[in-house]
Amino acid sequence: MHTPSKLLLENKAWSQDMIARQPNYFNELAKEQRPEFLWIGCADSRVPAETVVNAQPGEIFVHRNIANQVITTDFNCLSVLQYAISVLKVKHVIVCGHYGCGGVMAAMQPQSADLLIANKWLMHIKDIYRLHQDELESIDQSKKVNRLIELNIIEQVYRLAHTSIIQSAWKHGHKPTIHGWVYGLNDGLIDELIKLDHNTQINPIYRYAE
Ligand code: CO
Numbered sequence: 001m002h003t004p005s006k007l008l009l010e011n012k013a014w015s016q017d018m019i020a021r022q023p024n025y026f027n028e029l030a031k032e033q034r035p036e037f038l039w040i041g042c043a044d045s046r047v048p049a050e051t052v053v054n055a056q057p058g059e060i061f062v063h064r065n066i067a068n069q070v071i072t073t074d075f076n077c078l079s080v081l082q083y084a085i086s087v088l089k090v091k092h093v094i095v096c097g098h099y100g101c102g103g104v105m106a107a108m109q110p111q112s113a114d115l116l117i118a119n120k121w122l123m124h125i126k127d128i129y130r131l132h133q134d135e136l137e138s139i140d141q142s143k144k145v146n147r148l149i150e151l152n153i154i155e156q157v158y159r160l161a162h163t164s165i166i167q168s169a170w171k172h173g174h175k176p177t178i179h180g181w182v183y184g185l186n187d188g189l190i191d192e193l194i195k196l197d198h199n200t201q202i203n204p205i206y207r208y209a210e
Helices: 005-023 027-029 075-087 102-106 111-130 133-138 141-162 164-172
Strands: 035-043 058-065 090-100 177-183 190-196
Touching: 005 027, 027 141, 035 164, 058 075, 075 102, 090 141, 090 190, 102 111, 102 141, 111 141, 133 141, 141 164, 141 177, 141 190
Parallel strands: 035 058, 035 090, 090 177
Antiparallel strands: 177 190
């Protein structure tokens, strides 16, 4: 069992280990960050961004929340997106959800009184369910959750494409690619569900007219 003091001891050991391997490691890393990827993932402790793609510090700019959502009134996510696109100029934005996502499963249940705030966050996933209700209710119960998890990831990719930040970067900037990935808790593998680039046709109601 990890206690906070165990975590601090582990931190010290890790820092010493990195310096033993590369004496200048932290000096170099402290100079600047130039990540090529923005990762928008689920807060689930079992899907740590860097670990599952074997990345090093400095390689991925990370934003995580319950059920890897991009909500266009969420200034937290939008600020991360704007900074990643406009300043860091990441080449790829990855939305990585995962099978067995508790947030998506909870969104398929009635609202519970003891999780009022989280319920509101999950309301957007209920909307995705309703948007795809015919398909979801025609498939096997056991597959329904995983399909909604996939649809949720795909929806977040479209929501990114609908932001003025992405559309502006596609028009005038460095044309980042947006990926929708799903991670399997059972095998540790990632599949790509969708990929959008600057040639994507945006539905006129979402088009950013500058
Ligand atoms: Co999750």
